[in-house]
Amino acid sequence: MESLRDRAVIVGIGQTDFSKNSGRSELALAAECVKAAIQDAGLSPRDIDGMTTFTLDSTDEIEVARSLGIGDLTFYSRIPHGGGAAIGIVHQAAMAVATGSAQYVVGYRALNGRSGQRYSQGVSGDIVTSDLIHWGWYMPFGLLTPASWVAMFTQRYMHETECKSTDLAQVSLSTRKHAVNNPNAFFYRRELTLEQHQSSRMIADPLRLYDCCQETDGGCAFVVTTPERARDMAQPGAVIRGIAQASADDQESMTSFYRPNIAVLPEMDLVAKQVYAQSGLGPGDIEAAVIYDAFSSIVLWQLESFGLCEPGEAKEFIKNGALELGGRLPTNTHGGQLSEAYIHGINGVNEGVRLIRGTSCNQPEKNDCVLVTAGVGIPTSGMILGKLA
Amino acid sequence: MSAPTGKSAVVLSDVRVGDSLPELSIPLTASLIVAGALASRDFTPVHHDRSAAQATGLQDVFMNILTTNGLVGRYITDWTGPDAVIRNVAIKLGAPNLPGDTLTFSGTVASREGDELRIEIKGKNSWGDHVTGTVRVVISS
Amino acid sequence: MHLDSETARRNQAFEVGIREYVGMKEGPPFACPDLVNEPMIRHWCEVMGDSNPAYLDADVARKTVHGGIVAPPTMLQTWDMRGYPMRDPALIQNKQRELHALFDRAGYTGVVATDTEQEFIRYLRPGDQITSETTIESISEEKATGLGIGYFIVTRTVFTDQNGDEVGWLTFRVLKFKPSQPPAAVATDGGAPKAPSRIKSPRGHDNAWWWEGIDAGLLLIQKCRDCGALRHPPGPMCGACQSSRWETTESSGEGTVYSYTVLHHPPIPGYDFPCPVVLIDLQEGTRLVANIAACKPEEIHIGMKVECRIEDAGEGMKLPFFYPAR
Known part of the structure; x- marks a missing residue:
């Protein structure tokens, strides 16, 4: 059977500085991070013939192409659903190179997420989109922000599993420990204590400030090509062992409140099932992970979806520094979106590649098999990276 | 909950933690906002000059924090009567006070230590909380 | 991989510049121009609608715990205000103004008071001569706020009387910000601002x-x-x-x-x-x-x-x- 297993390799990664106020356009950020990724791969812009990004990205692929002098494009695409697209665009790139639709595909995401449009400020009746009717079931009641939607799931999850706020804090604390060593992270050299987490202000009960991710200006990009081409390139390749997208039964965007049980993630379960089947790997093979962390609680649910622990047992799994360097599963070694930057999961893709290369700021010893996931509560995606043989 | 009303002084022995203070509504006019700024010697233009206020993105002059503090003090002593000693007023400003709106104060006795009460106050306008804060006041027993 | 930029360098120079002000005194101790006095107290109470006799009526005030006329405690900061020159920032020179000017030049032109805390050690009486001394206590990290991106600056003012005894203190927090967009409050010219309301659901064929x-x-x-x-x-x-x-x-x-x-x-x-x-x-x-x-x-x-x-x-x-x- 045809499969994407080992058919595509991430050969270059790039990023801008991360800040609260970039002082430049999103197009400028996109051009800078794409340029950096192409240079990292040892390529020139003229080599790129495919591009992919989020539907949410304000910058048109062809504008980025013109800015960089990327010439002919034979593949371009966009993936919807916010952070759920993070690995979705890697998937697009992988399919494009595996089918010969393009040779070198660059994926990117660039946003002025703090100084420009801030997702924390929520949806409003002013935006006219096709899913406005959907938001109409929530807006009149004040359920307008990502934190508010995720809080509704978190409350139920905590009720069912007896998970406490202090358990959620373990996720925030572990990412912060990693960010302290990452000069690109917002929280570089700034530690977080359990007391600070517990006394931080309530955003949407039970989510406190430090359960919520950064808002960041910045961009990240990567370059994907085939294993044959990757072998002769500048950087050690991070080969895609398995990669998948998934939307599940009764799926809504951020508000799948109507399923029999909302303390689980059927769409992420479906991602896990596919990437394990494709790669022939299992939970026991995963040595490090980049788990999408727009909010602390969503990391717990994904650990359960990927079978890294039993359902409802994530709070036990993460105890005793399991997510830290030296723990069972070093996770979000860059600091994650809680503590490095919020680039909609693409900074996580880049960290996944660094883990495989052995160049993370918090490099674990075991790095043959790295899980990378995308956003939660929406149609989503995930992948397992390995070393190019 | 007993809510002492009117301007008669409250007596410490009648006050219970959890008691509500009677609400006080203050119509907001440009006159009040400008007069409050000048009575507090605050000539920052945004509090008396409409065009300066509009340059900041607001529609009209808006109340200065000294006037808000003054109104908070009045709200407390309207309830306690003159035999009260205010020890500390800590406030946080939110939605600006603009002419045409109404500011409504509410308050609750949050705790008591000896003869000192800690009162949590809130002043709302149509935009939300204009002011939230805590006042520590000693009243006669 | 980490692209440095001119913007980032400028931002860093600004950061270093503003931090130098933390801990500085605004200027020498300021002798408040007016002695605490009954006319200013009365004018203040008139506006506040405050009829507390402890502030206004000597006969009644004598019988209160205050033993005579006192100034409303929340008037404390008023004695220290600079009055009419405040209309023009150029007319007032001190370290706090300098710091604000630094922010203005970097685009953080907006300023709004966000918090105060006042401690009243004793009530002021007519005739008191107040001196104030203000220190720039802290500057926050850059924060994103509803008004725009900015920094919170906290100053602490200590008030002393003619005997050099401390009578109270004030902490004052302002936000210096880059105005993002006009708040939604901007509406019709004149009249009451239109009160915001809950966002309604749009209505279509299916709902x-x-x-x-x-x-x-x-x-x-x-x-x-x-x-x-x-x-x-x-x-x-x-x-x-x-x-x-x-x-x-x-x-x-x-x-x-x-x-x-x-x-x-x-x-x-x-x-x-x-x-x-x-x-x-x-x-x-x-x-x-x-x-x-x-x-x-x-x-x-x-x-x-x-x-x-x-x-x-x-x-x-x-x-x-x-x-x-x-």
């Missing part, structure tokens, strides 16, 4: 009937005419049997809290904060989002029995509200 039911005081549930399955939120087709034929059934309004959240931040104009939102399992088997009323946030719990009442939510909009079941 208008449900909201019209609410307008009429009915909590309706969509029901498939072929297989009888109930569904919410409604849609044009039955996910169970793909039938496009549907009818409605009225809900009893009785239900159970399946999950909930209490929203604290960011406060959104038009909604009461903290804002509790509940996810309700209706007795009929469908689920919906709504607000809960007549219930303190800390009393809400999963499994709580509730009942629906359809009520006016302002501006003629009706919404379902859930109340604790009687």
